[in-house]
Structures are given as structure tokens and as C-alpha cells.
Amino acid sequence: MSILVNKDTKVIVQGFTGKEGSFHAEQCIDYGTNIVGGVTPNKGGQEHLGKPVFNTVKEAVENTGATVSMIFVPPAFVADAVMEAADAGIELAVIITEGAPVRDMMFAKQYATKHNMKTIGPNCPGIITAEECKIGIMPGMIFKKGNVGLISKSGTLTYEGANQVVKEGFGITTAVGIGGDPIIGLSYKQILPMFEADPETEAIVMIGEIGGDLEIQAAKLIKEQITKPVVAFIAGQTAPKGKRMGHAGAIISGSAGTAAEKMAALEEAGVKVVVSPAEIGKAVAEVLAKK
Amino acid sequence: MNIHEYQAKQIFAKYGVPTPKGKIAHTVEEAVENAKELGGPIWVVKAQIHAGGRGLGGGVKLAKSLDEVKELADEILGMTLVTHQTGPEGKLVQKVYIEDGADIQDELYLSVVLDRAAEMPIIMASTEGGMDIETVAEKTPEKIIKVQVDPSIGFQGFHGRELVFGLGITDKVQQKNMINFAKKLYTLYMENDAEMIEINPLIRTGEGEFIALDGKMGFDDSALGRHPEIEAMRDLSEEDPDEREAAQYGLSYIALDGEIGCMVNGAGLAMGTMDTINYMGGTPANFLDVGGSANAETVAKGFEIILKNPNVKAIFVNIFGGIVRCDRIANGILEATKLVDVHVPVIVRLDGTNAPEAAEILKNANIENVIPATDLADGAAKAVKAAKGEL
Secondary structure, eight states, rough: OOOOOOTTTEEEETTTSSSHHHHHHHHHHTOOOEEEEOOOOOOOEEEEEEEEEEHHHHHHHHOOOOOOEEEEOGGGGHHHHHHHHHTTTEEEEEOOSOOOHHHHHHHHHHHHTTTTEEESSSOOEEEEEEETEEEEOGGGGGOOOOEEEEEEOOHHHHHHHHHHHTTTTOOOOEEEOOSSSSOOSSSHHHHEEEEEHHHOOOOOEEESSSSSSSHHHHHHHHHHHOOSEEEEEOTTTTTOOOOOOOHHHHHHHHHOOOOOHHHHHHHHHEEEEEEEEHHHHHHHHHHHHHH | OOHHHHHHHHHEEETOEEEOEEEEEESSHHHHHHHHHOOOSSSEEOOOOOOSOOTTTEEEEEEEEHHHHHHHHHHHOOOEEOOOOTTOOOOEOOOOEEEEOOOOEEEEEEEEEETTTEEEEEEEEEEEEEEEEEHHHHHHHGGEEEOOTTTTTTTTTHHHHHHHHHHOOHHHHHHHHHHHHHHHHHHHHHHHHTTEEHHHEEEOOSSOOOOEEOEEEEEEEGGGGOOOOHHHHOOOSOHHHHHHHHHTOOOOOEOOOSSSSESSSHHHHHHHHHHHHHHOOOOBBBBEEEOOOHHHHHHHHHHHHHHHTTOHHHHEEEEESSOOOOOHHHHHHHHHHHOOOOOOOEEEEETTEEEEEHHHHHHHOOTTTTESSHHHHHHHHHHHOOOTTTO
């Protein structure tokens, strides 16, 4: 078992024939991801990486039965691509592109939600179910199959965390990089309960960052709903206080979004919080030994 | 990207948000000239820097004559203004805004920002204008009114009513004025891809009009491409020169006050590396994210920028290669040592894609002050020792 995606998941790629899209789609195919085609307007009917290319997502879905889309289109076209996917009945869009305007994502996310389409990202490494399905840009070889679920705002810390878990002799069920943009798709709040419900996942690694209050919300949820052990690291304890112009950001959430605040909230929720990412692996070994 | 008060007010004016009349000056002569044109009899001389708290820091002063304008412009231009938002080093004032004095009956607060949790803009208002709004939020949170505006319906009448009743505005003309004010502010927030707008204070005049006495605006960097007129407002002198140089090479750099230079891929791992150095008893000299497309040139540039800082006693290169291939980084490090005089120990941890090849490259090159590390903990420990001269 795993969450969200597995070896049977049919995936299309939006921005399939572009440089980034091609490079990473090929890596995903090599990993074993069931990529059934891609979308590039005006290239419909062609074949790329041995898979059919379609002009529209609708066509791609009708012809392949794809349920997941991996989005690599340039930043200015992300919102359009996300809404097209939602309109075509895609169930999950994984948005890799970095630099999509926040206002665009505001509208795209609303539209996705209205069409019951889940999103991951933007500006994220994607999602990987170890040894089954990689939808994103992470180095596949470090994700060995195992019993630890991983969720992270940061791309490279996802790799660091997964690598340590594997070096300790464990492995990963599914790892999700949710991205750190102001508006993102699935977050801790949705994904932690999925790991809780997944019979193969026995422990969860949660990696956060300074800013915003998603980790504070996650702490509340963990306290109420999560029985599996959680190991957490919050990056940015030593980050300098930003030279800010206004004050409004911190007031809405009622939290300054500091690492200390988030770490305290998670500890209070019974999470094993580590102060350095170098301790993630050991902490996982520890919580799993206690079980 | 942030802009100055006078620029924010130019945008306000374009949308019909009332502001006092004012003109920007770069010299004392220009300041006096502006004051003459405005006519007086009262002027405000305001330092233009990208930070709040200017009034308390002595950067905003009232003049009652042209001589006073001259005196104050002379005093403020060229001063290093320190506020709670500039950091202790302060900011050099290169421009002053000369503005008509206003008839202030009372001071309010109004801002528009993104509510991340609700994923929509939120308008915040308070009768406690002119004060530090964070203090208001902490001590009297009930005095801050929050109105979320769903962008799919935009600013509606009920949003306006929530706002004016929340602020206790009972006069019908004033209600209308405030609703118009807020509606225009919401419109300009959306149309310009603003990240935040903050007006503190927003004043009520004796005649019951509302005027933006201050204005701060920040914009979504990702959307600047479609707003060339806003991009043109960028004031490079407000940005750190090293950070700017780094940005030209796709590097994200922030100077800190420690001793260990850091070069890392990914912002999260970069912060995590700083945290680990700190945890092991060292101090990071900088944040540096080399991004996803690091090559020999960018690595060399990274070394150059890190080594400009005289406090750096060791450098920790921490790369977890995903898209970035470690052998390329290893070659970049070799290349960099030829291009830049790297006179401090460099601890190198390369993991991920092509890590064994990278280790081989560094081993064969056998450079004296390049020290390999096996993982994050090992690398951070070695960097801390090296900075203390114990390695």
C-alpha cells in the first residue's frame, strides 16, 4: 500500500515535449511510472518518448484513461494547465513548475477544488511511491521501499530525510514534496491522515520550514487524529529575522511563523522534533524501535 | 519586490485612492523647490527607505516654513536611518518626499494581504492607526477587523459594510468614503499582483474624508513579468549588492554574521545546514542556495561571494544531488579553486546522483584544503572544527 499513487496509476504529462518535461518524463518512465501520454498543443498525433501526444488534456484523458497529470508548463501557463486538467476530469495534478504567480494559483486552486481535483505543489519535487511510481523530479534511486511516510515543504530536505531513513535500514512508503509557495495544494492537514490510514506506513517524517502556520495546524491535527509516531524537523531556526516592510502577514494567522514556535507546538502534540536534519534517520529508528 | 512610499502613492492616485499632494526630492534644493510648488503652509519631510518605523527613527518631520524644509531635508538626506525593520546597520536615506501637511482628526489602519490559510485576500482595518499594528494585534486583537474577499466574487457591498460597522463609522457620507477607499485598494491589490498593501496611518480629516497618509506596497516577484511599469520602480540601491550580484548567477545569498560559509542546493537544505552548524557549536556566515542548475561557473561565483566576507574561516559545501549531478559540482569545485583564491578549508559533502564519481574526482585532484565529508553530520562537524582551527 501507499498513498495517492502506485504502480497502476495512469499519468500524463502537461508540457510533455518541452526540455524539462521531456527530461523528467523519461526519468519517470525509467523508474517505472505508468506514463500513458502527454499534452503539448499543436503536437497532437505525434509520438514522444514512445508515448502518444495530445493537443488537449480532455483528449488525453479520453484516449488513455489517465487520472493524474504531471505539470511542467512555464510559470505563466500553470494556472491554465491546472484548470484544463480539472476540467478534463483529472483527479490529481502534480505541479512541478517554479514561479507561478500567486494570484493565478488563487483562481486555479479554487477551480480545482470545485472539480474535486487534488493538487500537489506548485514549485515542488512531486510525489513518489517507492519502487512503484515517481511523479516529479526527485532522484529515484534513494527511495527504497519501506514503512515510513514522508511529507516535506523542501525538495532537497525530502531527499536528505529519505536517504537517512534508508541508511538506517528502513524505507519509504510514499514521499510527498508539497512545496513552500504561499498557495499550495495538498498539505500536512490532508496528507497526514492519509498516512494514518495507510496500513503499510508505520511512522511519518514531517519536514517544515519557517513562515506561515501550516505546521502549527499540523500539530493540532496530529494531537487529535494521528496515532502513528511522527518525527519532525523545522528548517530555519538560525535564519535571520527578515527585514520586513509591513506587519500585516504575521497578524492574520496570529503566529509569527518562527521555527521555535512550530517546534514547540509539534513537541506539545507528542511529535519527536529534531533540531538538525542530520538527526532524522536516528529519530525514525528510535520511534520505530519503541513500537 | 518592495517600493517606496512615494511610488505606492503614485499607484494609489492612479486608482483614485486619496493621498496628500507630494513630490520626491533627491537634493536639498529640490526639496525646497518642491515645497514652494506645493505651497504650504505646512509640509512633511519624509525619508524614503524600504522599511517601516521611519517616524520613530527620526525620518519623518514636520516643517512650518521653507527654511525648516531646507533644514530638515539637509538633516534627513544622507542620514543612516535605523528602525526596528532595518536591522541595526540601518539604511542610507537618498530621497525625501515633500508632502502637504494634512488636517488629522484621527488615525486608522488599513491593509490588504494574502490570507494563506483561506487562500484569498484579506482586508484588515483598525481604529488604532499610527501605532505598531503588531502591538495592537497582541494587546487588543478585538480592535482589528478582518474581512476576507473571495476573488471569484470580488469586493461586494457586504464586505464594505462589515468594514465600516467594524470601525464604528456611523456617518453615512463617511461610510461611503471608506467603502470606496477599501474597494479601490482591493482592486489595485489584485490588478497589480501585490503581495501586500499597508496604510498606517490612514487619516480622517476634519471634513470626514479618508486619506492615505502613508503607503507600503510589496509585489509578487513571480508576476513582475506582466507589470513592467512596476518592475521599473525597483530601487536597486535598497537591495544588498552581494545579494544582487548572486541573483544574477541564479544564486540566492543572504549574509549573516558567523564564521562558516555555506554553499547548499535548495533553500530548505540550506537552512537545515545552517541549523546543523549552529547545533554543533559553529556559526553560519551566510545562506547560499545554488539552485537546481549549479555548474562550475556558479560554484566559482559562490566561492567568490562567500569569501568577500572577511569573517569566513571555513566553507561547507553541502549538496544533495537530485537534478544537480554531484560529478558536475565536484568539477565546479576544482574549477573554482583555480579561478578564486580559496584560502580557507573547504569541507565537501556530495550525496545523491553520481556521488561516487564525484568522490573519485575530488580524491584524484588531491587539493590540500578540500576535505571530503561522508554525510551532513560529518560535514557540519568538520566545518565547525575547521573554523576553530582544530582540523
